[in-house]
Amino acid sequence: GAGVSQSPSNKVTEKGKDVELRCDPISGHTALYWYRQSLGQGLEFLIYFQGNSAPDKSGLPSDRFSAERTGGSVSTLTIQRTQQEDSAVYLCASSADRYNEQFFGPGTRLTVL
């Protein structure tokens, strides 16, 4: 079956521009997570959606970062006024529920010039 998909796979933008990253989770998965991975580093948790509950935004690094999940399915991570330190691979994962294993997408590589 289809796994988690993310688009675009690569995004190059100029400092100060806004970007939107998309995640399509596995159908039926209620939990959705966003992480980012800077070069040579481990993954950093950003935000978590569970069903229709309010998202857990405790990992977002600044108010320039936001995310939404429409209809309990597709999610969009938005970064406003991008900075060079935002350059990283942004990974999305989904899970049948909060207790189960997470399935990761291939990531979006964001480069801010």
Add this chain to the structure above:
Amino acid sequence: DAKTTQPNSMESNEEEPVHLPCNHSTISGTDYIHWYRQLPSQGPEYVIHGLTSNVNNRMASLAIAEDRKSSTLILHRATLRDAAVYYCILSRPYSGGGADGLTFGKGTHLIIQP
């Protein structure tokens, strides 16, 4: 959150068993031990998880110390495709509204020699 400690890298030969250690001395009673791995240029993938008892699946085995302060991921017969970064992670099934995201450290970079 309880943290884990893993060696930065390990090297093994193809077709030999690999034992990847993880220390988690501050683990709490409700923490599950998860292992994920990340192949080059891919997102992480789930390997195995356990609570107290040793666990086996088609990918690997997980041996958990009796005091739960350490665990070992065992790949019974390593192949070149097992070369990856292996992450040992603690996760609680319910964290009272806190982040349910997994906390990934830097993991162990496993190198497989042909």
